[in-house]
Amino acid sequence: MHEGRRFIGGAAGALTLACILTGTEVVQAGDPSHVALWRFEMHGAYFQGDQRLGAGTLAPYNGWGLWGRVGISEFPWKWLGYDVLAQIGLVGTPQGTFDVAAEGAVAFAPARWKGSVDGSIVLGVGGGFGLERPVWLGRGGTGYPLLHGRLTLKPKNSIRFFTSFRFTPITSDAGWVRSYDLEVAGGYKWWHLGLRGRIDDVTQGDPERLYRTYWLGPTAGLVIR
Amino acid sequence: MSRARTTGFFLVVMTLAGCGLDPVRVSDRVSTRDMLLGVTALDDGAAAAIDVRVGSPIGAVELTGGDALFVTVDGTRRPMVEGELNGAPIHSVKLDALPGDFLLDLERQSDRDVHGVVVEVPRPFTMTAAGLTQDLPLTLSWEAEPEGGEVVVTVQGDCIDPLTRALDEDTGMLVLTQAELRPPPAGPPLAPCALQVSISKTITTRDALFSMNPGGIVTTSAEQRRTIAATWTP
Numbered sequence: 001m002h003e004g005r006r007f008i009g010g011a012a013g014a015l016t017l018a019c020i021l022t023g024t025e026v027v028q029a030g031d032p033s034h035v036a037l038w039r040f041e042m043h044g045a046y047f048q049g050d051q052r053l054g055a056g057t058l059a060p061y062n063g064w065g066l067w068g069r070v071g072i073s074e075f076p077w078k079w080l081g082y083d084v085l086a087q088i089g090l091v092g093t094p095q096g097t098f099d100v101a102a103e104g105a106v107a108f109a110p111a112r113w114k115g116s117v118d119g120s121i122v123l124g125v126g127g128g129f130g131l132e133r134p135v136w137l138g139r140g141g142t143g144y145p146l147l148h149g150r151l152t153l154k155p156k157n158s159i160r161f162f163t164s165f166r167f168t169p170i171t172s173d174a175g176w177v178r179s180y181d182l183e184v185a186g187g188y189k190w191w192h193l194g195l196r197g198r199i200d201d202v203t204q205g206d207p208e209r210l211y212r213t214y215w216l217g218p219t220a221g222l223v224i225r
Numbered sequence: 226m227s228r229a230r231t232t233g234f235f236l237v238v239m240t241l242a243g244c245g246l247d248p249v250r251v252s253d254r255v256s257t258r259d260m261l262l263g264v265t266a267l268d269d270g271a272a273a274a275i276d277v278r279v280g281s282p283i284g285a286v287e288l289t290g291g292d293a294l295f296v297t298v299d300g301t302r303r304p305m306v307e308g309e310l311n312g313a314p315i316h317s318v319k320l321d322a323l324p325g326d327f328l329l330d331l332e333r334q335s336d337r338d339v340h341g342v343v344v345e346v347p348r349p350f351t352m353t354a355a356g357l358t359q360d361l362p363l364t365l366s367w368e369a370e371p372e373g374g375e376v377v378v379t380v381q382g383d384c385i386d387p388l389t390r391a392l393d394e395d396t397g398m399l400v401l402t403q404a405e406l407r408p409p410p411a412g413p414p415l416a417p418c419a420l421q422v423s424i425s426k427t428i429t430t431r432d433a434l435f436s437m438n439p440g441g442i443v444t445t446s447a448e449q450r451r452t453i454a455a456t457w458t459p
Contacts, residue, residue: 053282054439056256060283206256207336 035081035109035120037073037152037162041221042066043089043196049213051136056205061136063093065215073107073122073150081107083124083148091135101130105146118154128168133179134200134213144170160187160223175204187223194219250314251289255281257337257434258441264344266447268323275344277305277316277329285313291334298327323447324349339434339441346447347373347426354422354455362402363455367424369397374428374447384408384418384457395426406457423452 048062067089075081083105091099105126112120126146132138150164166181178201185194198215205211261280267273277294279286287307288294294305294316305316323346331339352367365378376395381387385406392399406420427448434441 050254054256054259057259057282058254206258 035073035075035112035122035152036225037071037150037223038225039069039071039192039221039223041069041071041192041219043069043087043217043219045196045198045215045217047134047198047213047215049134049200050211051134051213052202052205052211056207056209058209058211061093061213063091063135065089065091065099065217067099069219069221075107075109079109081109081122083107083122083126085128093135095135095139099131099135101128103128103130103146105148116155120152122150122152124148124150132172133177134202134211137177137202142170142172144168158189160192161185162187175202175208177202183219185219190222190224192221192223250281250284250286252279252286252292252333253290253335255283255286257331257333257339258437258439260286260331260434260441262329262331262339262342262434262441262443264329264342264443264445264447266323266327266344266346266445268320268346268349268449270451273320273323275305275318275320275323275327276310278313279316287314288316292336293332295330295332296327297330299324302330322349323449329443337435339443342432342434342443342445344445344447345374345428345430347428347449349449350424350426350451352422352424352451352453354453356400357403357420357455357457359458360403362400363406363420363422363457365399365401365422365424367397367451369395370426371395373426373449375426377425377427379423379425380406380420380455382418382420382457385420403457418457420455420457421452422455423450425450 044064044066046062046064048060050058051061053059067087069085069087071083071085073081073083085103087099087101089099090097103126105124107122107124109120109122124147127143128146129141129143132140132142146166146168148164148166150162152160152162154160163182163184168179170177180199181196182198183194183196185192187193196217196219200213200215202211203209259281263278263280264275266275275296279288295302296305296318297303298320303318305318307314307316309315325348326346327344329342329344348368348370350368350370352365354363354365356362356364363380371394373395376392378390378392378399379388380401385408388401388406390399425448427446430445432443434443
């Protein structure tokens, strides 16, 4: 008897959690809450920082990167969706000239609102695969976990602002590697223009110390949804 | 975008591009395992000096953050004084003489120390010069030391082309005929001519600082040099 009640209670709890995550209705295309974001863009960045030479010497370096990116954030359910991103590009340093990455994440929309300024907050957790970053670590591929968040504000139907943060920690033989991305962008109708910054931190070497690279550059493209 | 804003953006980008590109050659940024210690020591019979240059993959290094070099000569430990030579940091100690081998220490606040690097020094010696009167050759003699390093004899003066001769082994004696002292195009001296005769003994070494890869490198060059005056009287 008690086991039956526990089973029913567990099933009800799981169903409740599923309803909280997915909502009770499927959001249709063109949903005005604007959690979905499809975009094609080009991103260029200048970077400089310290790379490791030898056992543990901080050596200044700098360069440029240029990428093409496709990002899709879609919410088949009200609160639950997915993010996918693919990018390919060039990095102008002696260590590497080619860069590629693909990422995917489960996305949640814990806040979405309508008013004088519509908006939403999206949080995601997932993973990706790409060439190692920063480029001086080598040119091997590596998998990594991914955390991201995005705040979208839409004061008018044709105007959209969004800022996003992304964190990818990697623990590998090369040491403790972290990348922090921050993007601020604004868009009018189909177009958007923004600024993206990134910090790559690597802790390794003898003596163990921090090797940091700063990236900064514009991003521009199309938002088609 | 207005022209002023465009110019401002360009200046910001160029500033970013320019900042920090010159290598920051302070020891805080260099691992001891990547260091190249270049030690030169010279005792010319009147005074002696020990110089150490610290190199790295990013260039010559200035010791900072409490890092310091010390030498122990004849049982006395002395700190090295940082200076500059040809735009690069150099660490020096002035001495009366180099009586023998000495020790080098590199002490670092946040990295590996290097202790007890032995710098081999040739034994001090004296020399004499005779001859160069009438038809007599120039005869040089000094205390020989079989393991005393490379021996180089140099003779220079206004009436000859400079002569440099490296000896295969330290024989303690060398005879130079007047014919070997080649006069410049003006011809042999007609009057007594002053010459400077030097004998130099140098020991050079190259070793790793640590038995790992990379393990740093120390190169040493220690020289005992003696110079005396001679007169060529035709």
